[in-house]
Amino acid sequence: MSAREIHTEIVRPARSEIAALSRLPVASIVDALGKTGSLSYCLKLQTPGLILCGSAVTALGPDVTVRRAAIDLAQPGDIVVVAAGGGKERSCFGGVTAAHMHSRGITGVLVDGMVRDVAELRRIAFPTVARGTTPLNYDYPVGRQDGAVNVPVDVDGVRITPGDVVVADDDGTVVVPRDRVTAVIATTQAAQAAEAEKWWGRRGQSLGAVRQLTDSGYMII
Numbered sequence: 001m002s003a004r005e006i007h008t009e010i011v012r013p014a015r016s017e018i019a020a021l022s023r024l025p026v027a028s029i030v031d032a033l034g035k036t037g038s039l040s041y042c043l044k045l046q047t048p049g050l051i052l053c054g055s056a057v058t059a060l061g062p063d064v065t066v067r068r069a070a071i072d073l074a075q076p077g078d079i080v081v082v083a084a085g086g087g088k089e090r091s092c093f094g095g096v097t098a099a100h101m102h103s104r105g106i107t108g109v110l111v112d113g114m115v116r117d118v119a120e121l122r123r124i125a126f127p128t129v130a131r132g133t134t135p136l137n138y139d140y141p142v143g144r145q146d147g148a149v150n151v152p153v154d155v156d157g158v159r160i161t162p163g164d165v166v167v168a169d170d171d172g173t174v175v176v177p178r179d180r181v182t183a184v185i186a187t188t189q190a191a192q193a194a195e196a197e198k199w200w201g202r203r204g205q206s207l208g209a210v211r212q213l214t215d216s217g218y219m220i221i
Helices: 015-022 026-032 064-073 095-103 118-123 178-202 209-215
Strands: 052-060 078-083 108-111 128-130 153-155 158-160 165-169 172-176
Touching: 015 052, 015 165, 015 178, 026 165, 026 172, 026 178, 052 064, 052 108, 064 078, 064 095, 078 153, 095 118, 108 165, 158 172, 172 178
Parallel strands: 052 078, 078 108, 108 128
Antiparallel strands: 052 165, 153 158, 165 172
16 A cells, blocks of 8 residues: 555446346355455445445545545545544544435545444435444544545455455345456356256255264264
8 A cells, every 4th residue: 555645546446247246145246256255254244234335435534535535536436444443432434425425426535444424324325334423523633644536455364456346235245356247247156046046946855964964973862
């Protein structure tokens, strides 16, 4: 990660691919990624029932001006990733900023830290992933000297490169590397189709689990 750099151009997947990912469950995407790319349970939707999905524009650090620069550079359909270091003492995102982002067509935010104004975030249906909520925010500027825009950032041990796709639902959050988007969509869709066919064929039938356990040494009493 490079501080004090603002990169104005990023490479994004096709909008059709982002739309396709938005229709897939996060759990199935994680399976397609070989159980990689998922963020911890601590980072979850503060706006239950919504789907977060978009190309990542990254803001390094909690500073408001750095974050605003990322918002200025974001395009409709993007999300903003605020790599705020996971701090839980103060929030660095709230309703006013969300409303402005919403007006620009930005589809959501991932904050590695805390947020506030959740009633407003839910009212405007702005998908927001964060570690939690607190009404206490920062006195700005804070950490501006170490900020950056559109540089790779690490969140929960997962590298997020600008242009990667972040997807979140009520199960959790996953990062899909930009160069794996096409393959992940194909793998996930194929797995879902196979799973549906398998369970459709088994509807109403015994799963045979008792017999399998007996064969492996379980005692049936």
